[in-house]
Amino acid sequence: MELTANHASNAFPTMLSEEMLEEAEQSKTLATARKTVGTPFVDTPRMTCRDIQVFYGDKQAINKMSIDVASNEVLAMIGPSGCGKSTFLRCLNRMNDTVLSCRVTGEVKLDGTDIYHPSVDVVPLRARVGMVFQKPNPFPKSIYDNIAYGPKIHGLTKNKDELDEIIETSLIRAGLWDEVKDRLQDPGTGLSGGQQQRLCIARTIAVSPEVILMDEPCSALDPIATARVEELIAELRTQFSIVIVTHSMQQAARVSQRTAYFHLGDLIEVGATEKVFTNPLHQLTEDYITGRFG
Amino acid sequence: MDHHFTFTHELNKLNKKLLHLSSIVEEKIRVSTALIASYDSKLTQAIINSDYEVDDLEVEIEEDCLKILALHQPVARDLRFIIAVIKINNEMERIADMAVNIAMRVDNIAKFNRSDVDLYDFSPMSKKVIGMLKKSIDSLINRDSALAKTVFLDDDFVDDFRNQCYEDIKLRIKGDPEHPGYHINTYLLARHLERIGDRAVNIAEEVVYLVEGTITRFN
Numbered sequence A: 001m002e003l004t005a006n007h008a009s010n011a012f013p014t015m016l017s018e019e020m021l022e023e024a025e026q027s028k029t030l031a032t033a034r035k036t037v038g039t040p041f042v043d044t045p046r047m048t049c050r051d052i053q054v055f056y057g058d059k060q061a062i063n064k065m066s067i068d069v070a071s072n073e074v075l076a077m078i079g080p081s082g083c084g085k086s087t088f089l090r091c092l093n094r095m096n097d098t099v100l101s102c103r104v105t106g107e108v109k110l111d112g113t114d115i116y117h118p119s120v121d122v123v124p125l126r127a128r129v130g131m132v133f134q135k136p137n138p139f140p141k142s143i144y145d146n147i148a149y150g151p152k153i154h155g156l157t158k159n160k161d162e163l164d165e166i167i168e169t170s171l172i173r174a175g176l177w178d179e180v181k182d183r184l185q186d187p188g189t190g191l192s193g194g195q196q197q198r199l200c201i202a203r204t205i206a207v208s209p210e211v212i213l214m215d216e217p218c219s220a221l222d223p224i225a226t227a228r229v230e231e232l233i234a235e236l237r238t239q240f241s242i243v244i245v246t247h248s249m250q251q252a253a254r255v256s257q258r259t260a261y262f263h264l265g266d267l268i269e270v271g272a273t274e275k276v277f278t279n280p281l282h283q284l285t286e287d288y289i290t291g292r293f294g
Numbered sequence B: 001m002d003h004h005f006t007f008t009h010e011l012n013k014l015n016k017k018l019l020h021l022s023s024i025v026e027e028k029i030r031v032s033t034a035l036i037a038s039y040d041s042k043l044t045q046a047i048i049n050s051d052y053e054v055d056d057l058e059v060e061i062e063e064d065c066l067k068i069l070a071l072h073q074p075v076a077r078d079l080r081f082i083i084a085v086i087k088i089n090n091e092m093e094r095i096a097d098m099a100v101n102i103a104m105r106v107d108n109i110a111k112f113n114r115s116d117v118d119l120y121d122f123s124p125m126s127k128k129v130i131g132m133l134k135k136s137i138d139s140l141i142n143r144d145s146a147l148a149k150t151v152f153l154d155d156d157f158v159d160d161f162r163n164q165c166y167e168d169i170k171l172r173i174k175g176d177p178e179h180p181g182y183h184i185n186t187y188l189l190a191r192h193l194e195r196i197g198d199r200a201v202n203i204a205e206e207v208v209y210l211v212e213g214t215i216t217r218f219n
Helices: A016-028 A085-091 A122-128 A145-151 A158-173 A191-205 A224-234 A249-255 A273-278 A285-291 B002-037 B043-049 B051-071 B077-111 B123-142 B145-176 B179-211
Strands: A046-057 A057-072 A075-079 A101-109 A128-134 A211-215 A243-246 A259-261 A266-272
Touching: A057 A075, A057 A085, A057 A128, A057 A243, A057 A266, A057 B051, A075 A085, A075 A249, A085 A243, A085 A249, A122 A273, A128 A191, A128 A285, A128 B179, A145 A158, A145 A191, A145 B043, A145 B077, A158 A191, A158 A224, A191 A211, A191 A224, A191 A266, A224 A243, A243 A249, A243 B123, A249 A273, A259 A273, A273 A285, A273 B077, A285 B077, B002 B043, B002 B051, B002 B077, B002 B123, B002 B179, B043 B051, B043 B077, B077 B179, B123 B145, B145 B179
Parallel strands: A075 A243, A075 A259, A128 A211, A211 A243
Antiparallel strands: A046 A057, A046 A101, A259 A266
16 A cells, blocks of 8 residues: 555554554444434535444444534544544544454545545545644654655646745644744654644645544643644634544633534534533533543 | 542532622621611621621632632533632622621611601511522522522512612602701612612522523523
């Protein structure tokens, strides 16, 4: 399989990760899907997900979830470990295809096109639905080449001037240009953790995605670097749809417009973030966000 | 888990402090309204001089709320509770000020030494206002929004009584123009009692917000 800009090293799990195993274990109790309360659907969706179920072998990790991702919104996914939020996130750009025992049913559409249709090539799909991971994972290449890799393999530029422009624009939009413009040939791995994560975000946006998936993008960062990434998320929302998985309730409250609460493989509640964090509809949501369990 | 234990402990402590403040304020209103009908200079001075207790407790509760907000960043019902406490705390302090105001009016009225004039009968209004305050506090203790909403219904009676008092006092001043100060102080008692009723309504509104999560305003 070819390495793409959005396929960083840890994007290719060949075995079930600990979290997947935990989800599979907890899913033994799944029976019928709980009804989702709130507002899972929107008027102008960028992505639509209907009756998504995910199985690891014969274990069910996600139970008939349906939700939309709107244009220009940040959708936060929260829930206790093993609730299925990362598994669900990985359904949105078919990252679960890389897990041998994983089976996904249901329908995920991006701009009206079923991304699980056999005719869909996952490489351009993952350019349209980019991903940023928990740990910053720059390629072992220069800062310049980290950004250039995606546009090159997707044939987005005709010459070096165009490529240079994409690199500068991507780094500016990721808020990293001023810090690295004089050392573009230095290795990306030599940057600080926060800078590396912004480099990964710059790498993702260099291929002009429509949706960016973020799987706990700040969990390895200090508060200053976290604040910069959160500012960046707010900025990026003007052009992209962003789906972010986070364990930080405060982060979900700060960056998102809608919040989805997952519990044991069910999508319990989706609603406007200010509503979910002041007056949630479901008792499970209330109990989780107030720290009564989880 | 320690964090969560501490948080729950802090919320429980805050709840107890607010209820303690509520009981002090309720008692002050009971005593001060009783003074209207039966003046007692010692009790009057005690009400006036003990206001610092409520002021100190109000500051302490506000500091606790700010500390919890800063350290625990509460959400959902916990957030609503803290917001409700901040606002109810303020209302309680102002109600206690009204108890002092009533005591000062009663003291002024007593100084006129008017044995020739019948005291204006505030007992129906006092009874209603104390009932409103009690219900608002009970609704807070029991997180009972239905009970809180009954407080709204009582406010009209209090407003009507105040208006009637205004008309009565106008007539009394006409009939006794030599002592306007006496009558104005009497009317101000109605104003103070009415303000207590308004603040009981405000507390009830916060209880509805705390329980139901919807901001309610009774006009």
